[in-house]
Amino acid sequence: MNNVSPFLLQRVIAKVSGPIDQCTRLRDGKILLKTKTLSQANKLIKLKTLNPFIKISISEHETLNGSKGVAHCPQFNSLSRDEILDGLKDQLVIDFKRIKTKNPTNNKYEEGNLYIFHFSSYDLPKEISVCYDNIKIRPYIPAPLRCTTCLRFGHITVNCTAEKKCANCSQTFHSNSGEDEMEKCNRPPFCINYQLNHNALSTSCIKYVHEREVQKIKALERVSIKEAIKRHRERLQTSTSPPTTTIKNQNCQCRCTCKAKEKETTPKVSQKNNTTTTLAEQPNNVETNKRVKEAESASSLSTSSSNDQPPIKIIDTGRERISILPTKLSTRKKRELKKQNKTDKNNKMEVSSLSSLNLSDHE
Incomplete structure (x- = not known):
């Protein structure tokens, strides 16, 4: 064409x-x-x-018009291939493949209990029924396409023109590397795909994880490989947070990404009285400041007798005397202290009246 x-x-x-x-x-x-x-x-x-x-000749595509699923079928292990295909023909199964797993005892790959079924229908069935069993089907997600020659993703060995690399150190294929080259190579491991200290066949490599996610999007959303790569990149851009900017901390001598600490409010010093007060505690004039000091001294004297109880704070504003009771006292103690304050106030008023009378007599 x-x-x-x-x-x-x-x-x-x-x-x-x-x-x-x-x-x-x-x-x-x-x-x-x-x-x-x-x-x-x-x-x-x-x-x-x-x-x-x-x-020209036009025919249906062999794989794109169907669907693939994975199922756990240990009951098929003793059956022949033709018998399995003939029994599942009415459920649109046109082909199947048995997955090989590695045996830890002899480190050899053997056929296991997982089967990949190829259905002729575009929509993957949820299950297949075999006599008395209903076998659940899950979507098949293939492994990322990797070249065994250059160890990179996206193509196979037939289409590769690069030189052969060692799977352990990612350097040119050397004589002491063979079938189990990661065990025979004595050099430190290095990944050719992500440039880190692990071998190129590691499944924990970030590049392998991204390629695996692309294959997952391609299988589940039924799109081409180019569209799957595009969608994966868009999702990575939306999921990652914006980069943090480096800020020079005032209390730190190094470059760091933490936020600069807020400036602590420094108290203002009054030049007249040479006393350190905050802006909220600054008195309006000198007379009120003296009255507050006298009230604090009086409160300390009046509450010296009760050592086991917290003190009572008394504030004299010039017009009236306000007593602030602690919250930890019981109601009985509060009543007694209120009565004591009233008697102190009455005694003070009597003394002030007597002094005024004495002054009038002297005049």
Whole structure:
């Protein structure tokens, strides 16, 4: 199809089936068509020629029109391949593959109990029924595509033109590395994909984790590999928080990412009285300041007798005397202290009246 005019192909497809969803040219020269409906696909399959001189053949894709799922089926281990396919034919199973697992005793790969089933339906079934068993099916997510020659992702060995690398140290393939090259190579491990101190086949590599996530998006959302990579990058950009800016801390001599500490409020010093007070505690004039000091001294004298109880704070504002009782006292103690304050106040008033009388007599 490399020598076929794209305009001719576009006119024939539009005439036979109408506008389709997607048309892509593959590396081997074939054309991949994605139709909107099943009737369009049936019409295109019947097409045999583009013109009297160009003959073509159109068929369904082997893998893109179906779905793959994984199931745990130990009851199939003793059955033959033909028997399994014949028994699951009515449930749209066209092929299956048995997954091999590594045996820890002899370090060899052996066939296990997991099976990959290929269904002819586009939608993956939730389960398959085998006589008395209902076997659950989960989506199959393939491993990331990795080249065994250069150890990089995205292609296979057939399409690779680079030189062979050691899986342990990521350097040029040397003589002491073989089938178990990570065990035979004595050099320190190094990853060629993420440039860290682990071997290139490690599943904990950040690059491998990203490639695994791309394959997951491709399998679950049924998109192409390019679209899966694009969606994965967009999700990484939205999920990561914005970078932190470096701020020079006032109390720190190094460069750090912590926030600068707020300045502590320094008290203001009054020049007249040489006393340190905050802005909220600053008195309005000198007389009120003296009265507050006298009240504090009086309160300390009045409460010296009760050592086991917290003191009572008395504030004289000039017009009236306010007593602030502690919250930890009982109601009985509060009543007694109120009575004592009243008697002290009455005695003070009597003394002041007597002094005023004495002054009037002297005059």
